[in-house]
Amino acid sequence: MTESLILSPPTLDCTGLTTREINQQLKKLAAAGADTVDLLNPQGRHNLAVAIEAPLKVRIRGPVGYYCGGLSEGVDIEVDGPCGWSVGENLMAGRILVKGNASACAAASAHGGTVCILGSAGPRAGISLKGGTLIVQGNVGHSSAFMMQAGTFIICGDAGHSLGDSLYDGTIYVGGEIASLGADAQLAPMTDEDNALLEQQLSPYGLATQDYAFKKIVCAKQLYHFKAQDFSKFKDAY
């Protein structure tokens, strides 16, 4: 690594580059030993910093489009602005911090790592979450945590209708109001372990657990196997 790389992080201007070229450049920089890259003029473009399998810090200086950071493993992304649909989709490990609002399907199917939205998130946040942690400082839209299978989903604000519908497993915490719970999601008592976990997850982002009245939602496990007597629960689900 050259000395100039250590003194000031390399910058990559998206202007004039195809998305494929940007992602290839990021991988090359990571392979050359860079630990931080500033990505300039993202202009709401889709598929930025996708499939980065290196502990590279990517600071995106502006709003991004769909699938930002998706399929990555070990990347550390900061977005200075809002992001479009499915930020961090299928994230395996690492961290994505969005300093604005997120559109629909934040952290969809993420297997690991942490996605933190400092604004609000749209509908279907944490859909099919398979591990890792999704933190939303603001509110989330309807059908969030739909078919969530594992991991932790922390919502400091309010949750829209059908939260946790068809939840399999994992834990949801909500600091504000819940418009309605979906099929097979139920409230559970908060324990000291829950508070310790929230403290540990939220403090890196300057969020204080005691500022919110967190409620815990888990799977009631009533719909794991179909039974004819439960038909109405299936019929009314969603």
Add this chain to the structure above:
Amino acid sequence: MCGIAGIIYRDESLVGHLGADLAALIQPLESRGPDSSGIALYTRPIAAGQVKLVLRGEAGVDWGAVQDWIEQAVPVLDTHVTADDRRFILDLTQDLPFQVNEFRRALRTAFPSLHVMSLGQGLEIYKEVGAVDNLIQKYGLTTFQGTHGIAHTRMATESVVDIDHCHPFTTNFDLAIVHNGQISNYYRLRFQLERAGMVFETHNDSETIVNYIHYQLLQGKSLEESLEALLHDIDGTYTFLVATPDKVALVRDKFAAKPAVIYEAADKVAIASEYRSLLQLSNFDPNALIREPDAGEINIWPVTTPAQTAAVLSVIGS
């Protein structure tokens, strides 16, 4: 996928930018809809009792015969040629029977290779198959003026790719829609609307939306009431824009399945399927209010100039 966009100016001095702004909004949306594109613009209304008729003719249309046919039905004040289109100004002040659906049907029967693009005092619709640039270049869209308008890029999923099946869709004077999504109860809705006397000219499911709204308006409902009823009656995925001479509305289905981003600044309201489109606006203000509509949300913006808004406020205040 499809791409939709809309503009409502709040600053009188911007009306000359409408064609350029709408073209800039839909150009990035070509990746969402590469099959065709279209645009519906609202100019200042022409004189009372007159309407603009925009027709698209395929190669070999005998425009002289068309002109004669129209003049048999209604006096023609002016004829203007733009690329493959003819724009006629019709005089409806005389005491002649003129029914919009009847006229459209009779014209299409007499000239099957003609496409009735639009009818209205402000509305003009232009459509083209293929890339957005085809449309912009063919009609010189960037010079077009107007107070508001909507535009579309189409990825065909349910019906063929041709001029008739391109958006925007219109069935009535000065009424147009652009739609992203699919209508699930299309056949039943179409059957019900046809029984109620509505006329379908294509097999595109999006035509149901404009026919449904037209029907509700004919029942005496306001646009607001029509759209409330629509959320209940139309099943499927939809984010669509509907435009009238004095309003533009954005409607999103209850599952929020299709995207939209709203930009509200002092000088204009702009709507686009994706955020990156908004960055193409000629004087994009990063401090403007930018938000997404919620599931089942109806937004309606009046088309008013600041002078009109001030006049209304002064009346309320006095």
